[in-house]
Each structure stands twice: as C-alpha cells, then as structure tokens.
Amino acid sequence: MQRLLRRARIPPVRTAPARTAPARTATVRTATVRTRSAAAGTAPLGLLYERHGEPAAVVQLKNLEVPKLGDCDVHVKMLAAPINPADINMIQGTYPLLSPLPAVGGNEGVGEVQEVGRRVAALKPGDWVIPADSGLGTWRTRGVFPEEMLLKVPSDIPVLCAATLSVNPCTAFRVLADFESLAPGDSVIQNAANSGVGQAVIQIARASGIKTINVVRDRPDLPKLVERLMGLGADHVVTEEMLRKPEMKYIFKSTPRPRLALNCVGGKSTTDMLRHLQPKGTMVTYGGMAKQPVMVPVVSHIPQSAFIFRDVRLRGFWMTQWRREHAQDREGVVAMMDALCQLIRGGQLTAPACTEVPLQDYRTALEASMKPFVSSKQILLL
Ligand SMILES: NC(=O)c1ccc[n+]([C@@H]2O[C@H](COP(=O)([O-])OP(=O)(O)OC[C@H]3O[C@@H](n4cnc5c(N)ncnc54)[C@H](OP(=O)(O)O)[C@@H]3O)[C@@H](O)[C@H]2O)c1
Incomplete structure (x- = not known):
C-alpha cells in the first residue's frame, strides 16, 4: 500500500477526528429540480422521487426542466450511473444525508460536458465529469450543475469504470x-x-x-x-x-x-x-x-x-465525511483519483461486475439492486 501511496504522492493520512459529529439526518446540496408535465422530445429525463418510500413505488421517470446556464454552471449530458445501497437508503429516507424533495436519485455517475458558463475555467465541452460530493442526482439524461459540484476525470478510461469511480x-x-x-x-x-x-x-x-x-x-x-x-x-x-x-x-x-x-x-x-x-x-x-x-x-x-x-x-x-474534511486538499484528492485511474489503465482495477440497464427499465434495476445474492451492480445507461 505504501508503494501505491508513494506512486500517488499521498502521505499516509491519519484520519483526524471529525470536528463536529455528522448530523443524524442532514440535507445535501443539490441542483435545482423542476419537472415538466408535457412530454417534450428534447426535454431531459430523470428518475425523480417526491416522497420517501420503497424505491420501486416512489421513483418515477419524468421530464425535467434544465435551468438556464449560469456563469459558473456546466451543462452535462449524463452517460451512465450506478444504483448503490446509499441511493436506495436516501430514497427510503433512512440515510443520514437526504436530498430536499422532489429529488433526482443517484449520487454517482459520469457525464460529458456539453457547454460551460463564461466563468468556468477548469472544464470544457467534451470533458468527462463525476460528482464531487453526494447528492448530485445523477439518474438523469442531462443537467446543469455548478462547476464546484463536479470533478473532471480522464475520458480514456472505460465509461463503466468512470461511472463507478467516485464512491x-x-x-x-x-x-x-x-x-x-x-x-x-x-x-x-x-x-x-x-x-x-x-x-x-x-x-x-x-x-x-x-x-x-x-x-x-x-x-x-x-x-x-x-x-x-x-x-x-x-x-x-x-x-x-x-x-x-x-x-x-x-x-x-x-x-x-x-x-x-x-x-x-x-x-x-x-x-x-x-x-x-x-x-x-x-x-x-x-x-x-x-x-x-x-x-x-x-x-x-x-x-x-x-x-x-x-x-x-x-x-x-x-x-462523504472524508471528502468534506479534504475539501481544501485538492492535491490529495487529485492524487487519489490519479492513482485509481492509473490502476484502471493498467488493467489492475476494473469496474464491478455489473448489469447495464436502459433508463426506461429503471424499475427492474431498482428491484434487482435490492435482492440478495445478485452480485451484479445495476448501472443505468443514460
Ligand atoms: N462508508 C462509506 O463511505 C461507504 C462507501 C461505499 C459504500 N458503502 C456501504 O458499503 C456497503 C456496500 O456498498 P456497495 O456499493 O459495495 O454494495 P453492493 O455492490 O450493492 O454489494 C452489496 C453487498 O452487500 C452484501 N449483503 C447484502 N445484504 C447482506 C446481509 N444481510 N448480510 C451480509 N451481506 C449482505 C451483498 O452480498 P450478497 O451477494 O451475499 O447478497 C453484497 O456483497 C453499503 O452498505 C454501502 O452503503 C459505504
């Protein structure tokens, strides 16, 4: 491990005790969610829940409105996003972090930048991005997010690896x-x-x-x-x-x-x-x-x-807590991501065994993600 850490230029980190204990239930920062009632050909789609409950019952595929691109915003076309246990717990309302309702599900995934606001310097169209923190709402075809909620990842790694990298x-x-x-x-x-x-x-x-x-x-x-x-x-x-x-x-x-x-x-x-x-x-x-x-x-x-x-x-x-405690430690975060991407490129780290599911079949995917002995991560193709 020290060898890998040295390669990643990360000093072995001693985990400092959290300054404040995480709240029992906190709310995450999310991008604004607005739905459209009328079906429109180009409207982005998203898996939305308006109340907490069993995922297959409360999650619905809806047209979403994409807010206007602000100066510090990034318009992202999502490519793929997994269904993780924490996503399920957030929908059930049992996770220590909850998104304000209505919320788009999903905390992890990869997307491709389409357009950037005029004050965005670190991202450009064509870049791949993943969430920088929990609560982005990744189960959607497109979205506009503040730049600070995104992390650039190399686009030369397999899409399924990028989609499952951040957690x-x-x-x-x-x-x-x-x-x-x-x-x-x-x-x-x-x-x-x-x-x-x-x-x-x-x-x-x-x-x-x-x-x-x-x-x-x-x-x-x-x-x-x-x-x-x-x-x-x-x-x-x-x-x-x-x-x-x-x-x-x-x-x-x-x-x-x-x-x-x-x-x-x-x-x-x-x-x-x-x-x-x-x-x-x-x-x-x-x-x-x-x-x-x-x-x-x-x-x-x-x-x-x-x-x-x-x-x-x-x-x-x-x-989630580690990311918050290291929010100012850009070098440490980049070093970890670089080390992981190097392992991926070298064929030493692969995406988890998974089942790729078209967005429309989300109910099947949600149900499969909660069954025992499936041994396959459900990944929504967006
Ligand atoms: N603390 C963190 O920062 C952090 C980060 C990532 C994940 N997690 C947590 O880690 C856990 C795994 O996440 P993941 O995305 O890796 O999950 P995953 O790929 O969906 O796998 C779930 C695993 O849990 C096992 N499992 C399910 N119910 C079980 C039970 N009753 N007894 C024993 N094993 C059981 C499954 O085994 P079978 O094949 O036998 O069903 C499977 O190995 C979740 O609780 C998640 O929230 C925490």
Missing part, C-alpha cells in the same frame, strides 16, 4: 491507506467481499502486494463467485460459516493474520472476523448491510476477548 474505489483506497500502515506481504480480511467496495479492495490490495482474505455469504453458485473473486486477485475466499471453523488456521500457515479488517456487514460476521485479527489490529466499519450492530467479545471468560486481551481498535469510515 467504491475511493472508499476501498482510503480504508486500505488510512488506518494501518500496510506493507507488501501483510494481509487484510473483509466481509461482503463481492460488493462493489469489496471487489475494489481485492484489486487495489493485489496491486500493492497485500493479501486478502475474503468472506462472502454461501449461495448455490458459490464456486462461480469464488472463481470470479480469485480472478480479481483474491488470495482466499471463505463463506461466513467457514470463517467460524478451526480449519481457518490452515490459511494462516501461508498468510499472516490480518492487521486490518473491513466490515461492510455488521452483526455476527464482525465477531467472527475480529477473532482472526492480530492484537492491536484495526477493524474499520464502512457499511451495515445486515442492519445489525457491530458485536465485539469483551468479557474475560471468552478466550478471544477482542478488547481486553488483544486491544483491537474499532474505527468507522464515511467517504
């Missing part, structure tokens, strides 16, 4: 870089290893010489999934049940015990991962897919008592 690969990069100083040969353990973040962790770790122990849920087509993750560079893939078995010790004959555990799930899975962590190791929680609390054995009669006898560290990470 999961950045999260994978940060959790690998910011919590433990990992060297080639060290190992990391993670659950939900087939998630978008998990796939990026496997690939970035592999490019840095770090071994990965990957935990997934059992399923009928497990061998196929194992093969796919091994193809990405995973060193070991185990199911949640296997993680609890004494046979895990065979893994640690060839791979050192992990110094870092990455938790996307919560509940029992965290207890099981902690059992294998080195003393004074760190577990970073960045997701809560099981919707269960993190469970840590603390009492002294449990031999693996994580807190008392092994002094493990429990940390949390939120990419």
